[in-house]
Amino acid sequence: MQVGIVGYGAxxxxxxxxxxxxxxxxxxxxxxxxxxxxxxxKSVPSIDEDTATIAVTCARNALEQAKIDPADIGAIYVGSExxxxxxxxxxxxxxxxxxxxxxxxxxxxxxxxxxxxxAMQTVMGMVASKxxxxxxxxxxxxxxxxxxxxxxxxxxxxxxxxxxxxxxVLAIIRDTYSYTTDxxxxxxxxxxxxxxxxxxxTAEPAYFRHVLAAAKGILEKNKMQPKDFKYAVFHQPNGKFxxxxxxxxxxxxxxxxxxLLTPMIGNTYxxxxxxxxxxxxxxxxxxxxxxxxxxxxxxxSDAFIIEVTKENEKRRNKKTVKSYINKKEYLTYSIYSKFxxxxxxxxxxx
Amino acid sequence: MWExxxxxxxxxxxxxxxMKGLASYWRLIPQRYNLIGxxxxxxxxxxxxxxxxxxxxxxxxxxxxxxxxxxxxxxxYTVIHAAPDGFEFQKPYALGLIRLVEGPxxxxxxxxxxxxxVEVGKKVEMVFRKIFAGGKEGTIxxxxxxxxxx
Ligand SMILES: [Zn+2]
Numbered sequence: 001m002q003v004g005i006v007g008y009g010a011x012x013x014x015x016x017x018x019x020x021x022x023x024x025x026x027x028x029x030x031x032x033x034x035x036x037x038x039x040x041x042k043s044v045p046s047i048d049e050d051t052a053t054i055a056v057t058c059a060r061n062a063l064e065q066a067k068i069d070p071a072d073i074g075a076i077y078v079g080s081e082x083x084x085x086x087x088x089x090x091x092x093x094x095x096x097x098x099x100x101x102x103x104x105x106x107x108x109x110x111x112x113x114x115x116x117x118x119a120m121q122t123v124m125g126m127v128a129s130k131x132x133x134x135x136x137x138x139x140x141x142x143x144x145x146x147x148x149x150x151x152x153x154x155x156x157x158x159x160x161x162x163x164x165x166x167x168x169v170l171a172i173i174r175d176t177y178s179y180t181t182d183x184x185x186x187x188x189x190x191x192x193x194x195x196x197x198x199x200x201x202t203a204e205p206a207y208f209r210h211v212l213a214a215a216k217g218i219l220e221k222n223k224m225q226p227k228d229f230k231y232a233v234f235h236q237p238n239g240k241f242x243x244x245x246x247x248x249x250x251x252x253x254x255x256x257x258x259x260l261l262t263p264m265i266g267n268t269y270x271x272x273x274x275x276x277x278x279x280x281x282x283x284x285x286x287x288x289x290x291x292x293x294x295x296x297x298x299x300x301s302d303a304f305i306i307e308v309t310k311e312n313e314k315r316r317n318k319k320t321v322k323s324y325i326n327k328k329e330y331l332t333y334s335i336y337s338k339f340x341x342x343x344x345x346x347x348x349x350x
Numbered sequence: 351m352w353e354x355x356x357x358x359x360x361x362x363x364x365x366x367x368x369m370k371g372l373a374s375y376w377r378l379i380p381q382r383y384n385l386i387g388x389x390x391x392x393x394x395x396x397x398x399x400x401x402x403x404x405x406x407x408x409x410x411x412x413x414x415x416x417x418x419x420x421x422x423x424x425x426x427y428t429v430i431h432a433a434p435d436g437f438e439f440q441k442p443y444a445l446g447l448i449r450l451v452e453g454p455x456x457x458x459x460x461x462x463x464x465x466x467x468v469e470v471g472k473k474v475e476m477v478f479r480k481i482f483a484g485g486k487e488g489t490i491x492x493x494x495x496x497x498x499x500x
Contacts (some may be wrong), residue, residue, distance in 0.1 A: 014462050046461065046462060046479075047439060047440055048440070048461060048479040048480040048481070048495070049479065049480065050480055050490075052480075052490075052492065053477075053478050053479050053480060053492065056383075056478040056492075057477070057478060060478070084490055085490070088489075093492065096379060096383055097383045097384065097478055097492075099384060099417075327500065338439060346439070347485075347486065348439055348483075349483035349484075349485055349486055349488075349490075
């Protein structure tokens with residue numbers, strides 16, 4: 001049974017902070033950071049935005065394109081490392097906000113930056129087994145970097161939603177393949193405000209090992225090569241890792257550039273691969289093949305082979321990733337600190 | 351003064367208590383999340399907040415639920431500089447009276463812009479935002495706000 005994307009929706013908050021603005025606070029060389037991380041600026045959620053508001057906006061945008069009856073949605077899964085509640089689901093809020101309630105199943109996922117693609121796999125399986133007609137998978141985050149830490153230059157906000165079904169698909173998901181191990185490269189304990197990471201340990205044994213293994217695995221399994229693809233999207237914790245991964249696998253910068261958003265908006269965590277894929281779908285035409293590979297610390301990668309159909313051009317998504325990226329307003333570090341609730345003694349929630 | 355009048359319709363104000371207003375918040379979720387009001391089948395007039403009886407047709411009218419499109423224009427607005435508790439870190443912000451395309455006037459915060467970008471007559475669309483959180487341990491309440499259409 002053919003399973004694919006019936007509609008997708010993206011969202012990136014309007015506010016940005018430049019690397020220079022952060023670097024000056026910590027006495028660091030902005031140029032060195034920008035060239036080292038390949039990140040010029042990152043998105044910042046407004047004071048009244050969180051993972052739930054982003055997830056709802058993405059889901060509504062996806063529904064606008066899919067034009068399906070929300071009552072036909074049988075499952076909603078939201079992947080994030082910044083769910084607003086420790087207990088109480090983001091997915092039930094999304095279900096209510098798109099009027100998919102009450103006859104459906106829903107749950108929240110977490111797997112660092114790959115929770116959104118894990119959600120996609122779940123609904124793919126449910127659609128393929130005819131358990132549901134449509135399922136919604138969302139990756140969304142408003143991630144936090146410890147002030148002064150390298151992550152502060154990249155941890156950003158955004159998301160994308162995918163409505164998966166079997167009819168009228170604008171892209172067929174040909175296959176998926178995952179690679180998972182127990183790797184402590186990045187973590188946050190319950191109640192801890194900021195995540196910790198294993199610094200240099202995050203590259204070779206973590207990101208590259210999993211991304212490369214998942215990509216190679218799915219290519220071998222499908223007897224395909226990099227040249228068979230028009231586009232490739234790799235998880236993008238910074239602007240450099242995905243380009244290195246592409247090079248190691250034999251993909252060109254041209255194949256990767258459309259879906260590489262981190263230099264302009266930072267790392268949207270669970271939103272990153274789904275948003276990169278959305279940026280590609282905004283431009284892709286019938287017959288184009290896409291390789292998408294996520295990465296989540298802890299650690300694992302989910303790879304997908306996607307083939308675009310004629311439907312995509314017929315029903316082009318009007319709320320493009322580009323339109324969200326281009327609409328921006330810069331914040332100073334002090335206003336950014338307030339928005340993110342980083343000012344000591346001030347509780348935004350009272 | 352007018353801010354005080356508007357406040358109860360914007361959100362259920364909970365002050366320091368965490369649980370107060372939980373049931374009424376829950377009951378109003380369809381209105382707050384999706385602008386669900388009512389329509390009179392007889393004269394086609396639409397109501398938000400929802401009415402149970404059409405004031406024109408009375409018992410000849412038949413009321414059914416109606417989902418507003420969430421688009422309209424700014425009918426009037428005010429800029430809040432002395433914000434109520436829970437909103438003080440958002441000041442200054444614009445609070446608008448939005449004329450929905452279907453007719454009713456709705457009071458809502460106008461976000462993602464500076465107050466001086468707000469003008470009477472400008473087109474707006476509904477967004478889903480955090481309205482209020484009952485402290486670090488209370489519930490987070492969400493609902494409609496509006497933003498300017500580019
Ligand atoms: Zn009437």
